[in-house]
Amino acid sequence: xxxxxLTRRARPLVAARRGMLSGPGWLPWVLLLPxxxxxxxxxxxxxxxxxxxxxFKVQPFLGDQWVGLENYRTVLTDSRFRSALGHTLLxxxxxxxxxxxxxxxxxLLLEGQTRSLWVLRTAxxxxxxxxxxxxxxxxxxxxxxxxxxxxxxxxxxxxxxxxGFLNDPDQALVSVMVVGVWTAAPYNMVIILAGLAGIDxxxxxxxxxxxxxxxxxxxxxxxxGLRPAISVLLTLAAIRSLRIFTEVFVLTGGGPAGxxxxxxxxxxxxxxxxxxxxxxxxxxxLLLLVTVVLTLGMRLLTRQKESGS
Amino acid sequence: xxxSSQFDTAxxxxxxxxxxKVLRILLCAVxxxxxxxxxxxxxxxxxNKTTDSTQVTLYPQDPTLxxxxxxxxxxxxxxxxxxxxxxxxxxxxxxxxxxxxxYALARRKFRGHTVVMLLFxxxxxLPEEVIAVPLSQVLAELPFLGISLKGSVFGVILPVALWGxxxxxxxxxxxxxxxxxxxxxxxxxxxELRMLWVIVLPLSKPVLGVATIFGFMMIWDQYLLxxxxxxxxSDYTLxxxxxVLRSDGTVGPGVLLAGALIxxxxxxxxxxLMQRSLIRGITAGATKG
Numbered sequence: 001x002x003x004x005x006l007t008r009r010a011r012p013l014v015a016a017r018r019g020m021l022s023g024p025g026w027l028p029w030v031l032l033l034p035x036x037x038x039x040x041x042x043x044x045x046x047x048x049x050x051x052x053x054x055x056f057k058v059q060p061f062l063g064d065q066w067v068g069l070e071n072y073r074t075v076l077t078d079s080r081f082r083s084a085l086g087h088t089l090l091x092x093x094x095x096x097x098x099x100x101x102x103x104x105x106x107x108l109l110l111e112g113q114t115r116s117l118w119v120l121r122t123a124x125x126x127x128x129x130x131x132x133x134x135x136x137x138x139x140x141x142x143x144x145x146x147x148x149x150x151x152x153x154x155x156x157x158x159x160x161x162x163x164g165f166l167n168d169p170d171q172a173l174v175s176v177m178v179v180g181v182w183t184a185a186p187y188n189m190v191i192i193l194a195g196l197a198g199i200d201x202x203x204x205x206x207x208x209x210x211x212x213x214x215x216x217x218x219x220x221x222x223x224x225g226l227r228p229a230i231s232v233l234l235t236l237a238a239i240r241s242l243r244i245f246t247e248v249f250v251l252t253g254g255g256p257a258g259x260x261x262x263x264x265x266x267x268x269x270x271x272x273x274x275x276x277x278x279x280x281x282x283x284x285x286l287l288l289l290v291t292v293v294l295t296l297g298m299r300l301l302t303r304q305k306e307s308g309s
Numbered sequence: 310x311x312x313s314s315q316f317d318t319a320x321x322x323x324x325x326x327x328x329x330k331v332l333r334i335l336l337c338a339v340x341x342x343x344x345x346x347x348x349x350x351x352x353x354x355x356x357n358k359t360t361d362s363t364q365v366t367l368y369p370q371d372p373t374l375x376x377x378x379x380x381x382x383x384x385x386x387x388x389x390x391x392x393x394x395x396x397x398x399x400x401x402x403x404x405x406x407x408x409x410x411x412y413a414l415a416r417r418k419f420r421g422h423t424v425v426m427l428l429f430x431x432x433x434x435l436p437e438e439v440i441a442v443p444l445s446q447v448l449a450e451l452p453f454l455g456i457s458l459k460g461s462v463f464g465v466i467l468p469v470a471l472w473g474x475x476x477x478x479x480x481x482x483x484x485x486x487x488x489x490x491x492x493x494x495x496x497x498x499x500x501e502l503r504m505l506w507v508i509v510l511p512l513s514k515p516v517l518g519v520a521t522i523f524g525f526m527m528i529w530d531q532y533l534l535x536x537x538x539x540x541x542x543s544d545y546t547l548x549x550x551x552x553v554l555r556s557d558g559t560v561g562p563g564v565l566l567a568g569a570l571i572x573x574x575x576x577x578x579x580x581x582l583m584q585r586s587l588i589r590g591i592t593a594g595a596t597k598g
Contacts (some may be wrong), residue, residue: 027417027501031413034409035410035476036428038406038467038468038470042447042467043471045443046443046444046446047443049443050442053446108318111318111320112322122584124341124344125580129577132532133548133551137552138347141562142347150365182343182344186344190588199319201316201317204316245533271442272445280442281442284440288439288440291439292434
């Protein structure tokens with residue numbers, strides 16, 4: 001796209017060209033009404049209600065009691081929330097990096113135009129479209145912790161195991177992580193493949209003339225070319241991993257011995273099983289704050305990059 | 310078509326048979342196994358005559374429909390129906406709400422445009438997980454109306470009606486429809502709602518495809534929301550109900566896998582029918598940033 005500076009007189013003309021037609025003034029609001037109502041009812045009112053509850057000791061039938069920031073203090077000093085935070089970060093970093101590296105390797109392996117490669121890519125993309133709960137239930141079975149379990153019998157071919165996987169407090173978190181990487185890698189592969197397709201082929205030829213090795217080609221042409229795609233992937237995955245719930249809840253429920261408890265499974269057990277709504281709301285509010293800050297930060301960063309380039 | 314060469318791929322895979330090609334085929338086989346095997350075990354386990362967790366296989370041995378029969382006795386078709394009603398109703402509502410909003414945002418000028426856009430962006434930062442606790446309170450007693458949605462399919466259908474992502478991609482797409490088409494229609498006396506229905510919507514078919522598949526996946530994947538919107542386990546969607554089958558001591562994993570297979574089939578159908586839209590949507594989203 002060319003960026004010819006616009007004169008003052010030309011600007012309104014361009015704005016009109018964008019396809020903004022004016023009709024009756026009330027029309028947009030009628031069209032937006034359903035969306036705004038749903039947003040109010042199921043997003044903004046819950047958000048405000050969550051903020052309110054986080055400041056109260058919520059007691060059904062007895063009336064709520066103002067406690068100020070007490071709930072937040074409880075969350076921040078609670079050892080189970082602290083270890084949940086640690087697990088959330090470990091899981092988030094491990095899954096994000098793992099899925100990115102595996103997705104990159106898959107893209108390098110499966111790049112190409114032949115029909116067989118296309119079929120292969122279609123097949124390995126299946127985990128992405130499968131409901132997380134289904135994946136969780138199946139991996140629970142695959143991870144069966146005796147030597148006749150599916151993954152263990154494969155490990156047995158290589159003289160490894162048997163592993164306890166989800167039953168072993170030392171292995172459970174890594175086992176959950178592997179499932180997350182397995183699910184997300186094909187998604188990353190598709191995006192990285194699109195990035196690879198955008199790299200100028202003549203660069204490869206020119207590099208070959210200069211006697212550049214394959215490794216150097218990856219290092220100096222491919223990776224820089226993929227940077228925009230990778231940075232978007234990284235930030236989105238980081239934000240999403242903060243609220244990881246279904247995988248963990250289905251695979252381990254936070255166990256064994258709390259070794260896979262993440263922020264949201266802790267919120268769930270507090271809010272829905274122990275009915276401690278005030279503390280659960282405070283924990284959710286903290287999660288919301290971090291999510292908003294990270295998302296806005298990302299938007300700001302990408303916008304700066306766009307205007308800078 | 311041009312000859313394929315080592316410059317077609319980043320790694321420079323050679324099309325000719327040699328060590329490189331053999332290595333690539335071997336690696337592809339490993340990758341296919343790693344990603345396909347779990348799905349084969351779902352299929353095999355669902356049809357196996359006896360399945361315990363230590364006997365997962367890649368193909369059914371001594372195939373039988375017993376697993377499905379027992380799953381049926383455990384109410385699997387009721388859960389499936391819940392899921393279908395929720396995904397059908399939720400998707401229809403989500404598409405309707407989004408088309409109306411996107412039409413206003415993309416084709417009409419009005420004061421407050423930026424604010425509305427920001428509000429929808431903000432909803433994307435408020436996924437179910439982040440507001441789960443207060444949302445369950447809201448579902449138990451709707452503000453202003455005082456109705457409870459708990460135990461009804463509307464407890465899931467209404468909250469998924471608004472998805473900022475769908476509104477944003479539709480708005481982006483509808484902006485690109487040439488103004489001249491709309492002007493010509495206006496000269497012909499086409500009214501506002503007919504303009505949306507007869508002119509803009511047919512031209513928006515590609516984005517409707519993308520929105521349908523992403524919306525389906527988003528709703529079918531819901532777990533926390535059906536869980537908190539349910540009054541008792543009979544209200545669960547199929548994906549949530551799998552945990553009921555799992556913890557039922559009287560049935561084996563074969564029955565669970567039969568349920569998993571039933572939960573998998575709709576995603577599979579949608580994926581195979583619309584994979585081009587899906588891939589296009591994913592890559593467009595990523596490269597645009």
